[in-house]
Amino acid sequence: MLQQILALLVIAFFLLRLLSQKNKKQINGNEFLLWLIFWLVALGAVIFIKQIDTLVAWLGFSGSAINIFVYLVVLALIYQVFRMRLTIAKMEKNISTLNQALTLKK
């Protein structure tokens, strides 16, 4: 119970911070929506932790709900790293194009 309250406080803090960032126009609408969904899902997961545990057991997983979340987060991080690698590759390509244009222009 105490762990759940602590988790809720952390999520509440980030939700308030998110709202503040939106009000100060530090993030755009899409970013706000993405993080809002993320934190609301986290909020739901913390509130309904027991039901999720039951669901996970019913699906045949031996670990607890928290374990499944950790696996999903790891997968999400791997995907993010991969996306970032592709973005960097595109940027590198653009840098090379500029570099060549400047070299040949001289």
Place this chain on the structure above:
Amino acid sequence: MKVICVIPAYNEADNIGLVIDKVKPLVDEIIVIDDASRDDTLKIALARGVTAVRHIINRGQGASLRTGTQLALDKGADIIIHFDGDDQFQASDIPEMIKPLINNEADAVLGSRFLGKESNLPKTKKNIIMPLARFINRLFFDIRLSDPQSGFRALSRTSALNLKIENDGMAHCSEILYQLFKNKNRVVEVPITVIYHDYGQKIGGGLKIIKDLFIQKLIN
């Protein structure tokens, strides 16, 4: 026929002068691409009276060849030679390399270290890395060449015009091979000699090539 030799160079102050002196009598023009060297590569090349340009930032051998090939095409080259600036290739092989292009027997000529001429290729490279590279080329691209990783090549103007070097690093070698065959060029191999001063690319470099080719495929 105007023959232009493109020499990419990065920190090659010790070798570039010698390489230019050896290549100069055999071609109409030399273009040195200094890939943002920290030494006097550019200064030495300019002092030899050849065309030398400098990348603002270091982008790799593939990027240098792309710049050099474009410049050679702009200068009206009929034949473009890709040659290394580290004095490992032998300039004396150039006449044999361009002969099939002059005689219109080929569109692209690739130097091979495995067709008779002696090269001091490191044993692990000769017996492990190269057979592996040959196998990968056959399996994935259906390219059957004795030397799948040679950087010494001569291209006709048409084949160079159709070439799009996308990879900045060492993966350009496989990429060029693939495109030459895909564009239905007549490709021939000519024996060359390579004198190694160091080991060169290791297994890790080979893995990086595979990774770069994969990433390139995804972002295109």
